[in-house]
Amino acid sequence: MKILAFAGALRAGSHNRKLLGVAVEALRDQADVDRLDLREVPMPPYDGDIEANEGLPEGARAFKLRIAAADALLIASPEYNWSIPGTLKNVIDWASRPPNNPFKGKVALLMGASPGAYGAVRSVLALRQVLTALGVLILPSTVQIARADQAFDEAGKLKDPKSTALVEKACAELVRVTGLMKG
Numbered sequence: 432m433k434i435l436a437f438a439g440a441l442r443a444g445s446h447n448r449k450l451l452g453v454a455v456e457a458l459r460d461q462a463d464v465d466r467l468d469l470r471e472v473p474m475p476p477y478d479g480d481i482e483a484n485e486g487l488p489e490g491a492r493a494f495k496l497r498i499a500a501a502d503a504l505l506i507a508s509p510e511y512n513w514s515i516p517g518t519l520k521n522v523i524d525w526a527s528r529p530p531n532n533p534f535k536g537k538v539a540l541l542m543g544a545s546p547g548a549y550g551a552v553r554s555v556l557a558l559r560q561v562l563t564a565l566g567v568l569i570l571p572s573t574v575q576i577a578r579a580d581q582a583f584d585e586a587g588k589l590k591d592p593k594s595t596a597l598v599e600k601a602c603a604e605l606v607r608v609t610g611l612m613k614g
């Protein structure tokens with residue numbers, strides 16, 4: 432089983448990158464995880480004229496291939512102004528363009544971390560809506576890490592074992608449901 436894992440944040444010290452790392456570690460013996468840094472697939476803001484005149488940018492094509500090669504998606508997204516960061520929405524928009532929709536039929540676990548009190552829950556809700564439009568089966572359970580600026584130790588692990596257990600449980604569910612979908 433192959434899982435494409437990426438954070439919706441670009442910055443090196445991102446809490447969401449750390450949260451993704453915790454989940455990737457939890458999946459280590461259960462799946463083949465392809466960890467993607469969105470900086471590896473740069474693309475301009477979506478522009479229909481670029482698409483019409485030049486086709487999809489190289490980064491978008493590479494991103495589509497990485498999605499297509501996976502059975503499931505693991506995404507940790509920040510919350511910007513109660514919603515998905517524009518960077519993340521932009522790469523999803525490019526990747527959704529024809530000739531194929533690589534998202535269709537994938538299973539996804541959505542996570543979010545925020546220094547605020549709500550753990551990026553509104554961003555994850557918005558991401559659920561967008562990915563549902565693209566035919567992704569999204570697990571009902573999510574992982575939300577509030578007060579993320581205090582939640583991780585220097586090694587990037589979650590300080591609270593209960594939070595780690597939640598991540599592990601959600602990852603196990605991702606593996607179980609993806610296995611069912613694969614038949």
Ligand SMILES: Cc1cc2nc3c(=O)[nH]c(=O)nc-3n(C[C@H](O)[C@H](O)[C@H](O)COP(=O)(O)O)c2cc1C
Nearest residue numbers: 440445446447448509510511512513545546547551
């Ligand atoms: C443009 C912008 C808007 C933000 N809006 C929210 C918000 O609506 N809710 C929230 O909890 N945090 C918000 N934040 C704070 C982010 O949660 C915080 O910067 C977080 O650390 C970003 O995720 P990262 O650590 O993975 O980079 C915002 C940050 C930025 C830059």
